[in-house]
Each structure stands twice: as structure tokens, then as C-alpha cells.
Amino acid sequence: MTMQTTGYNFAYLDEQTKRMIRRAILKAIAIPGYQVPFASREMPMPYGWGTGGVQVTAAILGHSDVLKVIDQGSDDTTNAVSIRKFFGKVAGVATTTKTAEATIIQTRHRIPEAPLREDQTLVYQVPIPEPLRFLEPRETETRTMHALAEYGLMHVKLYEDIARHGHIATTYAYPVEVAGRYVTDPSPTPKFDNPKMDMCAALQLFGAGREKRIYAIPPYTPVRSLDFEDHPFAVQQFAEPCALCAARGVYLDEVILDDRGKRMFVCSDTDHCEERRAAGHHGAMLDTAPQAIAGTR
Amino acid sequence: MTDEPLLRARGLTKHYGERIGCADVSFDLYEGEVLAIVGESGSGKSTLLGLLANELPATAGEVLYRMRDGIVRDIASLSEPERRLLARTDWGYVRQDSREGLRMRVSAGANVGERLMALGERRYAGIRETALTWLDRVEIARNRIDDRPTDFSGGMRQRLQIARNLVTNPRLVFMDEPTSGLDVSVQARLLDLVRGLVADLGLAIVIVTHDLAVARLLSHRIVVMRRGRVVETGLTDQVLDDPRDAYSQLLVSSVLAA
Numbered sequence: 001m002t003m004q005t006t007g008y009n010f011a012y013l014d015e016q017t018k019r020m021i022r023r024a025i026l027k028a029i030a031i032p033g034y035q036v037p038f039a040s041r042e043m044p045m046p047y048g049w050g051t052g053g054v055q056v057t058a059a060i061l062g063h064s065d066v067l068k069v070i071d072q073g074s075d076d077t078t079n080a081v082s083i084r085k086f087f088g089k090v091a092g093v094a095t096t097t098k099t100a101e102a103t104i105i106q107t108r109h110r111i112p113e114a115p116l117r118e119d120q121t122l123v124y125q126v127p128i129p130e131p132l133r134f135l136e137p138r139e140t141e142t143r144t145m146h147a148l149a150e151y152g153l154m155h156v157k158l159y160e161d162i163a164r165h166g167h168i169a170t171t172y173a174y175p176v177e178v179a180g181r182y183v184t185d186p187s188p189t190p191k192f193d194n195p196k197m198d199m200c201a202a203l204q205l206f207g208a209g210r211e212k213r214i215y216a217i218p219p220y221t222p223v224r225s226l227d228f229e230d231h232p233f234a235v236q237q238f239a240e241p242c243a244l245c246a247a248r249g250v251y252l253d254e255v256i257l258d259d260r261g262k263r264m265f266v267c268s269d270t271d272h273c274e275e276r277r278a279a280g281h282h283g284a285m286l287d288t289a290p291q292a293i294a295g296t297r
Numbered sequence: 298m299t300d301e302p303l304l305r306a307r308g309l310t311k312h313y314g315e316r317i318g319c320a321d322v323s324f325d326l327y328e329g330e331v332l333a334i335v336g337e338s339g340s341g342k343s344t345l346l347g348l349l350a351n352e353l354p355a356t357a358g359e360v361l362y363r364m365r366d367g368i369v370r371d372i373a374s375l376s377e378p379e380r381r382l383l384a385r386t387d388w389g390y391v392r393q394d395s396r397e398g399l400r401m402r403v404s405a406g407a408n409v410g411e412r413l414m415a416l417g418e419r420r421y422a423g424i425r426e427t428a429l430t431w432l433d434r435v436e437i438a439r440n441r442i443d444d445r446p447t448d449f450s451g452g453m454r455q456r457l458q459i460a461r462n463l464v465t466n467p468r469l470v471f472m473d474e475p476t477s478g479l480d481v482s483v484q485a486r487l488l489d490l491v492r493g494l495v496a497d498l499g500l501a502i503v504i505v506t507h508d509l510a511v512a513r514l515l516s517h518r519i520v521v522m523r524r525g526r527v528v529e530t531g532l533t534d535q536v537l538d539d540p541r542d543a544y545s546q547l548l549v550s551s552v553l554a555a
Contacts, residue, residue, distance in 0.1 A: 135400065148378050152415025156400070156407045159414065162421055163404050163443045228421040 011091040021059035028216035033178030040212040051209025053125030068102035073110035073268035111193040113272040116202035126208040131185040197223040243285035245276035308358035317525040318344035329499040333516035341525035389462030389470035395454035406442040431460040452483035472504040
């Protein structure tokens with residue numbers, strides 16, 4: 001491999017470490033939804049800022065890749081900007097904010113609205129990879145439960161939701177069953193995005209740095225959200241469209257505009273919103289919204 | 298019902314290194330029978346229960362259990378999935394410390410429904426209905442179904458444990474000092490409840506207790522243990538009213554008359 005940067009190996013991690021991570025990734029792809037332990041490294045950022053996702057990205061990044069990083073759907077938040085700059089510096093790869101142009105998309109909390117393609121890989125930053133942790137604190141026990149596919153406990157959590165709130169109130173990190181076998185935590189994405197994971201054309205990789213686990217959902221894998229027969233899985237509905245691009249059926253963020261109750265709902269996926277506005281879509285508040293929200297375009 | 302025993306213990310022995318947990322314990326247990334294991338602290342009662350419930354590996358001896366399909370199996374030969382399935386369907390285990398037997402962070406309803414969900418029940422209304430039925434049976438008010446066990450009294454927690462275990466209609470329930478730490482009137486209600494359930498459901502129970510009054514009220518037969526060995530077995534009345542063994546005599550005579 002030719003060195004293009006000095007002072008670092010390409011993409012920060014040394015080649016032996018990347019091989020170790022790639023082996024874990026291959027195993028994870030071979031057993032969809034299974035959490036593969038790996039020797040997570042110290043990264044130049046604190047745990048909780050995406051150390052797992054960064055290591056996965058570093059291990060799969062090639063010279064010709066185009067990297068996009070999003071945080072809560074946005075390309076311009078601190079975490080997204082710093083990780084994008086990090087790889088721009090230590091790997092010298094091209095970066096983008098456009099979903100369609102990216103080959104690798106590292107994400108925290110969202111799956112892009114635009115459908116993903118076979119030549120794209122989605123890398124999730126995962127804080128707690130174990131979906132059973134809420135009710136079973138013992139790691140030895142959760143591993144046994146995964147091994148024996150004993151997932152009754154997951155429904156205890158959903159039962160508890162309905163008993164307390166009248167409906168399944170889990171709105172993020174909503175547990176899914178991957179390929180009819182392993183119950184998996186989709187990371188703290190809103191459950192709105194769960195249906196996008198099902199039969200997704202792109203490879204989905206999950207990295208948890210602090211917990212030292214990697215798992216994967218290969219392309220075109222069935223992913224089912226757990227539910228009860230009489231309380232079926234359903235995603236959030238939004239009453240109004242995006243105030244900037246008038247999109248419906250997308251995930252919206254609520255933005256408080258002043259201290260007198262004025263608010264607006266805008267696309268969480270900033271790239272999707274900008275693409276739509278460029279294509280001529282016009283939301284109700286596009287002309288009146290503050291510059292910081294509407295952007296300069 | 299058949300005349301075959303439900304459970305047979307044969308020469309059960311457990312060594313903790315040099316020390317003896319229990320040694321050479323054998324007995325038969327039939328369906329619908331309540332067997333009390335009594336003895337002082339450290340006599341090996343809980344070790345024996347652990348061996349019977351397949352939670353401890355035996356140093357020697359075997360436990361034979363007649364499964365629902367009528368086939369007698371050595372429980373040590375069960376695979377891990379079989380062992381776990383047996384423990385949460387055909388068996389129950391009521392712990393001395395309710396915090397070990399219950400999930401303290403989820404509601405009473407979820408505690409009762411957990412076994413059903415583990416067996417694949419996916420209808421919320423059905424789980425809830427069954428949970429309510431069982432709360433009725435163990436005399437917990439219906440409107441406490443969404444409360445957590447942390448908000449329950451000691452006696453209610455033990456009753457909830459019983460409901461949680463019996464929801465799958467097990468044939469055998471292990472009880473480890475279920476009444477210890479409860480005051481006398483609550484103990485009496487719990488024992489009365491258990492007695493009613495045994496009569497209704499034809500449960501077999503192995504109950505470990507140091508309280509001879511509990512043994513007298515509940516059990517048909519008694520095993521008296523001392524220093525890991527069985528010193529006397531027999532019908533409850535017979536052992537308590539006319540103990541043969543010197544230690545049994547001491548144990549019976551040391552009960553304070555109220």
C-alpha cells in the first residue's frame with residue numbers, strides 16, 4: 001500500500017489493526033445480527049463520539065471512496081464535521097454531504113431518506129449494542145439468550161411499554177429481528193428508520209467502540225421490528241410537511257424559534273431537504289425562516 | 298396419573314472441596330405430593346434443592362425426572378436448551394429472596410407474563426388477561442397489575458413469585474424458605490394459598506424450610522437433614538409427633554409452643 005500521508009498510516013489505524021477489524025466485519029456479515037467481539041482501539045476522540053463507527057470506517061475505507069458523515073441526519077453538526085475532517089486529514093479521501101455521491105456513509109441516529117444503493121455502505125455508531133441489556137444486566141446471560149434464541153425478554157420490555165403508556169412507546173433503538181434469527185439493536189436511530197433497514201440494498205455495519213462489538217446486516221436481508229399481534233409495529237406520523245421543502249413521509253425535527261411558542265418542523269436529513277429545495281420544492285416557511293435554519297441557499 | 302414417581306433422587310452427593318454439601322440423598326416424589334426438607338442452617342437443605350432443580354452439578358448420584366411425554370430422563374443429561382425449557386415450563390422455583398425470583402424493574406403483569414412471552418405468546422390482550430387471572434388466584438388486587446414489585450409488601454412479592462411460576466401450569470415447584478421474613482399472619486395466608494393451589498392443581502412441591510410449623514401445615518412427607526445427610530424420612534405426622542432419630546427429637550422438642 002502506498003503511503004499518501006506522512007506521520008499516519010492511511011486512515012489512521014495501522015494495517016494489522018485494520019485486518020483484525022476486517023476479520024470481525026467478515027464474521028459479522030456471515031452471521032447477520034450477531035455481535036462479534038473485537039479488540040477496539042483507543043481513538044483520538046472520547047467514547048460516545050463514534051469510536052466504534054470510526055474504526056469500522058477506517059478499516060473499510062479505500063483511496064477511491066467518497067465519505068459522508070451525518071449526525072442526527074445533519075452533515076454540519078460538530079460530530080459529523082469533525083469525523084469528516086478527521087478522515088479528510090488522515091486518509092486524504094474525498095468527502096461529500098450528498099447521499100447520492102457517497103460510497104461510505106457513517107451515521108449517528110439516522111438513515112438517509114434517499115434509498116441506498118448496492119455500492120454504498122452504511123456505518124452506524126453504536127453506544128449500547130446489546131438489545132437485552134435493559135432487562136438483563138449479566139453479559140454471560142445475554143450471550144446464552146442469543147445463543148438459544150430466547151427472546152421472550154424483549155417482549156417483556158414492549159409489554160411494559162404498552163402497560164405504562166397504552167402503546168409501544170419505544171421510539172428509538174427499537175429492537176429488530178435480523179434474518180429471522182438474532183435480535184439486534186439498530187443503534188439509537190428513530191424507529192421511523194427501521195423499515196429502511198429491511199431488504200436494504202446497501203451493506204449496514206455497526207461499530208460499538210466502548211463495548212467492543214461489531215455487527216452487520218448484509219444487503220437484502222429481512223429485518224423485522226418486534227411487536228405484538230394486537231399492537232403492531234408502526235412508525236411516527238407527522239401532521240405537517242417540512243416547513244422548508246414541503247416533504248411528507250420523512251422524519252422531521254422540531255425547531256423552537258422563540259420563547260413565545262413559535263416553532264417549525266424541518267427535515268432531519270439536511271441533504272435531502274437541500275436537494276428538494278434545489279429541485280424547486282418550496283415549504284411554507286422557506287422565505288421567512290431564520291438563515292441559520294434555512295441555510296444560505 | 299401413573300404410579301411412577303415424578304422425580305427420583307438416587308444417591309445425590311455434593312462436595313464443596315473438602316466439605317460435604319450433602320451426601321447420599323435418595324427419595325421418590327410423586328405427583329401432587331408435598332415434600333418438606335427440614336433441618337438447621339447449614340444442614341445441606343439448600344444444596345439439595347439446588348441439585349434437584351439442576352442449578353448445581355452433583356458430585357455423585359442422579360436425579361431422574363418423568364417428562365410430560367412420560368419419558369424418564371436424568372436431568373444432568375439434558376442439553377442447555379432442554380434444561381432451560383424445563384425450568385420455565387414444567388418447573389417453578391420460588392426463592393427465599395423475592396428479588397432473585399422476580400424482575401424488580403418491570404410491572405407485576407410483565408412478571409407474570411414473562412414465561413408466556415418466552416414460550417411465544419404474542420398477543421398483548423391474552424397475556425394481560427392471563428396475568429389478571431393469576432393475580433386473582435394469588436389474591437393480589439387487579440389494580441396493582443401495573444405496579445412494580447418494589448412497591449409490594451414482602452407477602453405480596455412472594456405471592457407474585459408464585460403466580461409468575463404457576464402461569465405455565467408446572468407439575469413441580471421448588472420452594473426455598475418461601476415464608477421466612479414474613480410476619481406470622483402473612484405466613485399463614487401464604488401457606489393457606491399454597492395449600493389451596495396444591496389441591497386445585499395437583500402440584501408436586503419440594504419445600505425447604507427450617508420452620509417445622511410450615512412443614513406440618515403443608516407437607517405430606519418430611520426429610521430431616523443434618524450435616525448433609527438424611528437422618529429421618531417419613532410421613533409428616535409420624536416424624537413430627539413421634540420422631541425416631543435423636544436429632545429429629547431434638548429438633549421437634551426445640552420448637553417454642555405459642
